Amino acid sequence: MGDTEGAGYELDYIPIMDLVWGKGFIAPGGEGNVDHIVKGVDLNGKRVLDLGSGAGGGTLVLASKYGANVVGLDLEAPLIELSRENASDAGLSDKVEFRCIEPGPLPVEDASFDVFYTSGVLCHIEDRLSLFRDALRVLKPEGILLGYDWFPTTLSDDINNWMNVAGLHLYPDNLENYAKTMREAGFENVYYSDASSWYQKRAAQELAELEGPLFEKAAEVTSEEMRDSIIDEWHALNVVLQSGELRSGYFQGRKPPEAI
Numbered sequence: 001m002g003d004t005e006g007a008g009y010e011l012d013y014i015p016i017m018d019l020v021w022g023k024g025f026i027a028p029g030g031e032g033n034v035d036h037i038v039k040g041v042d043l044n045g046k047r048v049l050d051l052g053s054g055a056g057g058g059t060l061v062l063a064s065k066y067g068a069n070v071v072g073l074d075l076e077a078p079l080i081e082l083s084r085e086n087a088s089d090a091g092l093s094d095k096v097e098f099r100c101i102e103p104g105p106l107p108v109e110d111a112s113f114d115v116f117y118t119s120g121v122l123c124h125i126e127d128r129l130s131l132f133r134d135a136l137r138v139l140k141p142e143g144i145l146l147g148y149d150w151f152p153t154t155l156s157d158d159i160n161n162w163m164n165v166a167g168l169h170l171y172p173d174n175l176e177n178y179a180k181t182m183r184e185a186g187f188e189n190v191y192y193s194d195a196s197s198w199y200q201k202r203a204a205q206e207l208a209e210l211e212g213p214l215f216e217k218a219a220e221v222t223s224e225e226m227r228d229s230i231i232d233e234w235h236a237l238n239v240v241l242q243s244g245e246l247r248s249g250y251f252q253g254r255k256p257p258e259a260i
């Protein structure tokens with residue numbers, strides 16, 4: 001797996017993300033997007049790995065709404081701590097576990113998960129082929145990879161501006177190439193679907209909410225400076241979504257039954 005160059009996620013803006021995306025989410029769409037990612041897959045009683053679990057929002061939905069037993073992995077110790085608190089507050093500590101990891105091969109046993117779930121994370125990982133190979137390794141035969149991601153298609157001035165304002169680094173790619181890389185890693189039944197127009201519309205609404213009904217509340221839960229910097233970030237984000245340079249979508253694949 002390649003470098004993440006420090007994904008750039010910090011605690012201080014989480015309370016605003018709770019307002020915009022839902023409690024514990026730092027990826028677009030909140031709970032509704034989890035529903036979309038896992039649609040049609042029975043997770044009840046399944047062992048799920050959530051790579052890049054962030055503040056734990058997705059992990060907790062997978063456990064509470066879908067009955068999965070989930071291990072969330074993330075690079076950021078403060079986010080892992082927060083996730084554990086969120087799990088405890090939700091009474092879900094027996095269904096979820098959070099582990100802080102280093103970038104690189106996953107510290108997870110071979111063939112130990114039914115589902116590998118990831119949302120908004122692979123864009124930060126340069127060597128996706130190694131990541132997909134590692135995902136295949138940790139899945140049981142016929143295990144499923146389910147994911148959502150957003151990714152720049154180019155490193156244009158506007159994309160660089162958004163990443164600078166957001167303090168994030170994403171590696172350019174496209175969904176077709178995600179699918180090709182998954183197949184190269186050994187996945188079968190690879191499927192993907194573009195969600196760019198959905199998030200293009202949604203991010204415009206999010207900005208309108210931040211500048212409207214959420215304006216005062218966003219400063220209350222953090223500070224005026226943080227709220228204003230998030231609004232600047234959302235302006236820059238909307239530029240690259242409207243131009244089509246920042247895209248997003250879903251991907252799925254299955255580990256072949258005969259694979260070890």
Ligand SMILES: C[S@@+](CC[C@H](N)C(=O)[O-])C[C@H]1O[C@@H](n2cnc3c(N)ncnc32)[C@H](O)[C@@H]1O
Pocket residue numbers: 004007008009024025026027051052053054055056057058073074075076079101102103104118119120121124125
């Ligand atoms: C956009 S956030 C998404 C968080 C969460 N999946 C959600 O839906 O709210 C990306 C997360 O991926 C984590 N991350 C980035 N690279 C990673 C890696 N190589 N291994 C594990 N986590 C990583 C970041 O620390 C951050 O918490």
